Each structure stands twice: as C-alpha cells, then as structure tokens.
Amino acid sequence: MASKQITDRAVNHVWKYPDAKLISLGIGDTTEPIPHVIASSMIDYVQALSTPEGYRGYGAEQGNKELRKAIAQKFYKDTGITDTEVFVSDGAQCDISRLQLLLGSNVTTAVQDPSFPAYTDSSVIIGQAGDFDDRNQKYRNIEYMSCGPQTHFFPDLSITPRTDIIFFCSPNNPTGHAASRVQLQQLVEFAHKNGSIIVYDSAYAVYITDDSPRSIFEIPGAKEVAIEISSFSKFAGFTGVRLGWTVVPKELRLSNGFPIINDFNRIVCTCFNGASRISQAGGLASLSSDGFKAARSRIDYYMANAKILLDAFASLGLKVYGGTNAPYVWVHFPGLSSWDVFNMILEKTHIITVPGSGFGPGGEEYMRISAFGNRKTIVEATRRLESLLP
Amino acid sequence: MASKQITDRAVNHVWKYPDAKLISLGIGDTTEPIPHVIASSMIDYVQALSTPEGYRGYGAEQGNKELRKAIAQKFYKDTGITDTEVFVSDGAQCDISRLQLLLGSNVTTAVQDPSFPAYTDSSVIIGQAGDFDDRNQKYRNIEYMSCGPQTHFFPDLSITPRTDIIFFCSPNNPTGHAASRVQLQQLVEFAHKNGSIIVYDSAYAVYITDDSPRSIFEIPGAKEVAIEISSFSKFAGFTGVRLGWTVVPKELRLSNGFPIINDFNRIVCTCFNGASRISQAGGLASLSSDGFKAARSRIDYYMANAKILLDAFASLGLKVYGGTNAPYVWVHFPGLSSWDVFNMILEKTHIITVPGSGFGPGGEEYMRISAFGNRKTIVEATRRLESLLP
Known part of the structure; x- marks a missing residue:
C-alpha cells in the first residue's frame, strides 16, 4: 500500500x-x-437521456456495438481482432479483477518486477498469491520476473519457470519501457511452449513514439495465448470518467478446447452491467477523427x-x-x-x-x-x- | 439464463x-x-471537465464524499449509518460480485426462492454453489428459502438451516413483496442467533408505499449482521448511467472481531476505481430537494x-x-x-x-x-x- x-x-x-x-x-x-469535441458528445448524450426519444436504459453488458467496432478498427486494424472480441469496461483495473474471477485461485501467476501493483493485489484477493515473505518482499506463490536495465527491461525467459498466467504491461508502469517486437515475439513463443496465458496491459500504448508494438496482437500467434486489457483513462483523460476495454480473442482456448471468450462473456454478464452509457459516448467521440x-x-x-x-x-x-x-x-x-x-x-x-x-x-x-x-x-x-x- | x-x-x-x-x-x-434537474447537473459536470479549473481525474474509490454524505442523510437518517460506511458503486449487481470476492468460495449461502438471479449466478462464479441438480432445479450447496404466498413471501425460519450468508431482497424482485418490520426483525434475530451475514438488497426501496422498512438498518441489531446493497438505477432512471451503493456498518465483524468494512474497503480499492464522476454528479443532484x-x-x-x-x-x-x-x-x-x-x-x-x-x-x-x-x-x-x- x-x-x-x-x-x-x-x-x-x-x-x-x-x-x-x-x-x-x-x-x-x-x-x-x-477536449471539447469529446466533452460535447457526452453533453449531447446526457441531454438526450432527458428526452423521451433519446432515453436509454440498460445497455449491452459487453458495451455499445458502435464503440466496440470503433475500438477494433482504431487499435486492432491489421490484427484481425473483431468487435465481438472487444469487451468495453469501466477501466483496466476493474477488468483485471474480473479476469481474476475467471482464472480463480488455482492458477500460478508471474508478474514483471517491477510492475503496476494491481496484478499482485488482485492475485492476493482471489487467493493465488500465498503468504508474503518479508525477507525478500515477495508473495511466495507469485513468480517475480526481474525486468531491470541489465536485461533491457525484459525477463530472462531462460530462467523463468512456467506459470499458468503471465501479467505483462507494455509500455511498463513504472519503468516506462515499451517492449520491442523481438521481446514480444519471445514472450508469445514462451507462452505457446508452456501453455500459458499472457494478460497484456496496454493502457499506455498510445504514448509509444517509436515502432514498438502497440498491441500484443501485432505478434503472430498472440491470439492463441493472450488477453489484452486497455483503457481510455490516459488516452482521453478519462481517469474520472471510467472507461476501458478488454480483448479476448476467440482463438484463445483452454486445454480442453473451450473458448475463454465464452467464460469471460459470462463473467461480464453476471458481475458487470456495462460501462456508463455517457462514458461510452465520450469514448466513441475520442475515436472519431477530430x-x-x-x-x-x-x-x-x-x-x-x-x-x-x-x-x-x-x-x-x-x-x-x-x-x-x-x-x-x-x-x-x-x-x-x-x-x-x-x-x-x-x-x-x-x-x-x-x-x-x-x-x-x-x-x-x-x-x-x-x-x-x-x-x-x-x-x-x-x-x-x-x-x-x- | x-x-x-x-x-x-x-x-x-x-x-x-x-x-x-x-x-x-x-x-x-x-x-x-x-429529469432535467438531474440531467443538467451531469451536463454542468461534463462541461467543467473540459475546463482547466473544473477538470478532475481519479476520484476516491469509495465515492465522492458529498455523495456519500447525501446518501447517508437521505436514506439512513435515523439509523446511525454514517457516510464513511457508504461505498458508492457502479450498480448493485457489480457490488454483489465484489461482495462475493470478499466472501470467497468457502461460505454457505441461502437465497430467497424466488429471487433475482444475480445472487445465485455470482455464487456459482465464485465457487460456492456446487453442482446443479436438474431434478429439483437447484444448486446443491445453495439453500433455497421458499418465499411463496403461503408464508407471506417470507421464509419459514424454523426449518431454515444455518448458512454463513443470507441474500435477502426487499421489496423482492420478482414477487414485489416488501418484507414487514416484524418479518425483518425475525430475520435479524435469526442472523444473530446463527452468526450469519445478511446481504440485503434494497434496490426497490423507494417504491415502497406503505410503512414497510426502507432499509434493514431500521431494525435494531441489524448493523451487527447486515450489509445493504442499493442502487440509483430504478430510482433516478440510471440503469444506463450506472450508479449504486453498498453500506457496510462498522459494527459488522468477523467472529475474530475483525471489521468487515476494512476488508470491503480493500476490495473496493483493489478491484474498482470508483463510479464515473459524471454519474456521481447526477446521483448527488437526484438527492437534492428538486x-x-x-x-x-x-x-x-x-x-x-x-x-x-x-x-x-x-x-x-x-x-x-x-x-x-x-x-x-x-x-x-x-x-x-x-x-x-x-x-x-x-x-x-x-x-x-x-x-x-x-x-x-x-x-x-x-x-x-x-x-x-x-x-x-x-x-x-x-x-x-x-x-x-x-
């Protein structure tokens, strides 16, 4: 804390x-x-909610279709990700916890060290983490993948044990390092070899200025091994407006062949009732050209x-x-x-x-x-x- | 489904x-x-977010202090519930799942039969429910408390086995029955006797027209045994705007004396990043006199x-x-x-x-x-x- x-x-x-x-x-x-162009779309939306013609109640738990399409188009254009694989959320942190609900307590987990504390904190809450070891400041059941400058802020995969789940954030919070294409190819290959799922946090992807991948799905083979979590918070100034999304590719399957997207859809429909329609209107406007x-x-x-x-x-x-x-x-x-x-x-x-x-x-x-x-x-x-x- | x-x-x-x-x-x-008065407060709020003076980022995970105070004042006036016990959420259904995260899979659960499916569905997801028994259409580990007209839509507590958790919705969805004061007194007494926690869903309390209690906390002794979940959805037309709240009284403690409010606060801070500030502005306006x-x-x-x-x-x-x-x-x-x-x-x-x-x-x-x-x-x-x- x-x-x-x-x-x-x-x-x-x-x-x-x-x-x-x-x-x-x-x-x-x-x-x-x-920005005004984004705010005014939200204002128009609220205005409409106060009229008989414009009023809308519950939306789809997975988010407004138009917004899902715009996200797929804007951020996943050449990756083959489609709108039905995009789940709109009230923010990345909330979806991390919903993913943990899906994963349950009986999985093994790896995190980058250092990394955004939400991965570890939510692992503790769902019961994956085990005791905290004061001596080395680590939870016993979490694998800490050292990501310092000596390894170009990337784990040495040759010494990284297999885990069911690998949380990976790029650009990384806190180090600011955006993983290179070669690094992400190694990560995807590692996940394939081990039958692991990568939970890829791309909340800062819009800040990338060089040619580092903006999405894990730019890497061939990622759709079989990765889920991507992202957010409008740092992109459109929506930290208080609350809007994000998660991509679960239909190719991602459990070892018994069951598509994980079906499980995630069930979690979203049971544990979430959709992001605010007003925030979604703002999100849609932020993806327009202006x-x-x-x-x-x-x-x-x-x-x-x-x-x-x-x-x-x-x-x-x-x-x-x-x-x-x-x-x-x-x-x-x-x-x-x-x-x-x-x-x-x-x-x-x-x-x-x-x-x-x-x-x-x-x-x-x-x-x-x-x-x-x-x-x-x-x-x-x-x-x-x-x-x-x- | x-x-x-x-x-x-x-x-x-x-x-x-x-x-x-x-x-x-x-x-x-x-x-x-x-209503216009509520919509215009949200419009003003969005307007302000587009100005340097009015912009706000992350809010408190537990919700805006002013809104927490207004909820305590409006709905819990004579019950002694204070703003620090009110947690603003993005809706009752979402908070039910966050409560399930707090409770974990090792608790026993009772629901009214019939009742809103979210209690059972979230029990299934967290792993409390056990197998579904096709023969009697029940999950084996969930206690179904029959609430038909023959028992005045209230369980016969003399034959109800002890469970750790009792989900109770009043006015009930679907039966429309608001539990009477005497019924709720019996329920609170039953929970005291058994060391159970009542998760009380009062999402429709504002629809009560007679003198049935609007909150479980109108019942003496309830603060030691109950959590209340509620919502702006059906009150202010906020089904698509997403806003609710949960009350966890500081008197509610685990058998080892640990206050549950501390655990819930931790869940809220880890798994949730607060309701949209725009929705909260609307919620606050809906509690003003106009x-x-x-x-x-x-x-x-x-x-x-x-x-x-x-x-x-x-x-x-x-x-x-x-x-x-x-x-x-x-x-x-x-x-x-x-x-x-x-x-x-x-x-x-x-x-x-x-x-x-x-x-x-x-x-x-x-x-x-x-x-x-x-x-x-x-x-x-x-x-x-x-x-x-x-």
Whole structure:
C-alpha cells in the first residue's frame, strides 16, 4: 500500500511546512481538461437521456456495438481482432479483477518486477498469491520476473519457470519501457511452449513514439495465448470518467478446447452491467477523427513534460529510463533505499514522487516520476530539483 | 439464463409475425427520461471537465464524499449509518460480485426462492454453489428459502438451516413483496442467533408505499449482521448511467472481531476505481430537494402503471401479488408451467413477460410482469390482455 504511505507522508510534510507549495509527480493521473469535441458528445448524450426519444436504459453488458467496432478498427486494424472480441469496461483495473474471477485461485501467476501493483493485489484477493515473505518482499506463490536495465527491461525467459498466467504491461508502469517486437515475439513463443496465458496491459500504448508494438496482437500467434486489457483513462483523460476495454480473442482456448471468450462473456454478464452509457459516448467521440486528434494533442503535451523531467534528472548526473514511450521517467539512485530518496526529495524540494519499491522488490533504488501535470508545475518542479545537485 | 431464452423466443416471434407490435413487460428496465434537474447537473459536470479549473481525474474509490454524505442523510437518517460506511458503486449487481470476492468460495449461502438471479449466478462464479441438480432445479450447496404466498413471501425460519450468508431482497424482485418490520426483525434475530451475514438488497426501496422498512438498518441489531446493497438505477432512471451503493456498518465483524468494512474497503480499492464522476454528479443532484421530487414523480408514474397491470390481471380472475410496493406484479397461473404461460401470452397478445421459474424453482406457475413502460404501451398491453379471458 505505497499510495497510503505516500499520502500519509505528504500530509505530515504539509503539517511540518504549512507554507510549502507541494508538487506531485506521484500518482499517474491526468491533469488536463477533456477536449471539447469529446466533452460535447457526452453533453449531447446526457441531454438526450432527458428526452423521451433519446432515453436509454440498460445497455449491452459487453458495451455499445458502435464503440466496440470503433475500438477494433482504431487499435486492432491489421490484427484481425473483431468487435465481438472487444469487451468495453469501466477501466483496466476493474477488468483485471474480473479476469481474476475467471482464472480463480488455482492458477500460478508471474508478474514483471517491477510492475503496476494491481496484478499482485488482485492475485492476493482471489487467493493465488500465498503468504508474503518479508525477507525478500515477495508473495511466495507469485513468480517475480526481474525486468531491470541489465536485461533491457525484459525477463530472462531462460530462467523463468512456467506459470499458468503471465501479467505483462507494455509500455511498463513504472519503468516506462515499451517492449520491442523481438521481446514480444519471445514472450508469445514462451507462452505457446508452456501453455500459458499472457494478460497484456496496454493502457499506455498510445504514448509509444517509436515502432514498438502497440498491441500484443501485432505478434503472430498472440491470439492463441493472450488477453489484452486497455483503457481510455490516459488516452482521453478519462481517469474520472471510467472507461476501458478488454480483448479476448476467440482463438484463445483452454486445454480442453473451450473458448475463454465464452467464460469471460459470462463473467461480464453476471458481475458487470456495462460501462456508463455517457462514458461510452465520450469514448466513441475520442475515436472519431477530430476526437482522436484532440486526445493525441494531450498525449503530446504530457510527453513534452516527460522530456523536460527526463532532462532534469539526467542533468543531475542520474541514470534515467523511460519517458520516451510512456509518461513515466524511471530514475536510478544506486545504493539508496527508494523510501529514503522519497523522503530526501520531499524534504529538499516539496515534491512527491513514488518510491520504486512500491512496484515490487525490483524497483528498489529507483523512483517513478510521473509526467502528468500542468507545464508550469513541471517547469517549477525541475527548477526545484536543481537543489538536489551535489 | 432466462433472459437469453426470452430474447431468442422474442426474435422467433417477430420472425413468425413480422407485423406484430411487440410489447415488453419483461426486463425491469426504466423507460422514462431522466429529469432535467438531474440531467443538467451531469451536463454542468461534463462541461467543467473540459475546463482547466473544473477538470478532475481519479476520484476516491469509495465515492465522492458529498455523495456519500447525501446518501447517508437521505436514506439512513435515523439509523446511525454514517457516510464513511457508504461505498458508492457502479450498480448493485457489480457490488454483489465484489461482495462475493470478499466472501470467497468457502461460505454457505441461502437465497430467497424466488429471487433475482444475480445472487445465485455470482455464487456459482465464485465457487460456492456446487453442482446443479436438474431434478429439483437447484444448486446443491445453495439453500433455497421458499418465499411463496403461503408464508407471506417470507421464509419459514424454523426449518431454515444455518448458512454463513443470507441474500435477502426487499421489496423482492420478482414477487414485489416488501418484507414487514416484524418479518425483518425475525430475520435479524435469526442472523444473530446463527452468526450469519445478511446481504440485503434494497434496490426497490423507494417504491415502497406503505410503512414497510426502507432499509434493514431500521431494525435494531441489524448493523451487527447486515450489509445493504442499493442502487440509483430504478430510482433516478440510471440503469444506463450506472450508479449504486453498498453500506457496510462498522459494527459488522468477523467472529475474530475483525471489521468487515476494512476488508470491503480493500476490495473496493483493489478491484474498482470508483463510479464515473459524471454519474456521481447526477446521483448527488437526484438527492437534492428538486431532484428527489422529480425522481419521485417518475416512481409514481411507474407505480400507476403497476396499478393498471395489477387490475388487468386481477380482472382476468387471476391471483395477483406485488405491484403496490414494487414495480413488479407477480401473477399466479395455478398448475401451469411458467414457460408455457410465457408462450401462450406471447402467441395471443404479442407481449413479452418473464416466466417465474427464471427466478428459481419457487417461481414456477408464476409470471413476473414489469410495470416499467410508457403509459400508452401499458394501456395497450391491458387491452390485449383481455383476449386471455376464457
């Protein structure tokens, strides 16, 4: 629960320095307004809901057909993924838990180390994780695949044991690394060999600027071994609007031949009643030509922030990663505890960051710096960071 | 999956009678526009999201504080329930599944028979239910508490075995029966005696017209044994907007003294990222003085429909239940299979209903008639129903 600890320390800090203007480069939360073209489609939709002609009740649990089609068309164009394989959700984190319901407690699980805590946390809740081992800061039944700079932020698959499920996030939160095509080909091959299912989180795929794959389904053979979870949160500024999706290809089958899409459909119909129709109207607008352009301009804005932050930490003489394919900069503080660094940065600059150890033991010595923020705040943060110069 | 069968039969029917104007008294889905005062608050909220000053990202997983306070104030005023015990959700069905995640597979469960299928369906998914017994149409590990007219739609507790969990819906979907104060006192006492937890679904509480309790927490001692799930769906026409809530009192503890609210909070924070902020703005408006009045007028409208349908079925010489404290009329067709009655009504009147057996074996011989619909359609339906006269 790093986020709780961070909040507590921030509160104490404000108590100690009541005049300090705290800057948060902590939580990965969008800060810039929703583009007008997207907002106005939601306004029109609400307006219609208040008229006899425009009122709509329950929608399909799997989401509005038009939106499912637009997602398939926009993000999976040349992969052969169709709208019937796209399930609209109220966000990636919620769908991770629904997937865990599908998987149950009797599966073995691997996660990247470091990685977004939701995979591990939901594994704990469903009962896959086993006891927490204080000594090495790991759950005993979870396989932590080390993904540091020494292995190009990719697991050494030659020493990775087989698991039923492999959670894999690219671009990775927190390291900001987008897996290369070759890396993902190796991952898909590994899953085929072992009969594993990859749960691929592509929530930051729209931030990729180079030619790294935007979807696992760009890799031949992925449809037989992977589920992809994604989100409008960081794409359209929808963190508070709540909209995401999951792709379950019909080719993905259990060892007895049963299509997993049927099971997932059942979970969605039983445990979920569809995303808000208003949010779905906004999502659809964000995939229109104008909406997409407007959403992209926000992404460019955050990525310009990332460049500023990357340069600022690099100019301190620190080794920096990420920040070019994701809105996160991953900064190495060799030999230091990331909580000590958190405290030091907070004390010296009144800036909130996230200690890398909150993402797994492999994050120790690192800090995650979020590029979400208003430009003025980001620039002010870099000014303050200069005080860290030795 | 009665709903799938109903859809299939409706499609076949339209195929057979292409000119028939189908009327649905089937699915319990609101049909009347969202009141302007509620819609405009959502419009204002979306508008603000498109401005730098009004933009908001992630909200609290447990919901907006103001909304939690308004729910506590409006629905739990004299019960001592406070805002910190109210968790805002994206709907009752979703929270039922999150509760099942909390409960896990190793609990024993009882449901009313008949009852809303989500309790049983989610028990099956989490692994509590055991095999389905075709002979008596029951899951072997679920206790079906018979709730027919002979026991005033309440279980005979003297013959009900102890279970860990008791799902209880009042006003009941499908029977429309609102449990009386005395009945609920007995239920709470039964739960105390057995160390059971009542999961109380009050999604239709706003439809109660007599002095039946609107909340389980009106019953002394309920806070030690009950969780309440509720919804804005049928109150504010939010079936497509998605908003509900769950109350977990801090007095509710596991046998080891651990407060269940802490566990539920953890589930909400891990498996859910909060309801859409736009829906929450609408929910808050629906609890304002004007919003509540406007929402109530819709409820009165549906209840006037219910009266018309109740009278129509009664005038056919049939025994009718419900329809005065809930938007459902529960009609008895003694000796007949409810699927046969479904087919007969569809064939003779082009009206879709729901066979009672879809709500459990105790629903056999009954039909659920939904009062959601436009008045003109309801009146037309009653006209057609006259053709059922012998």
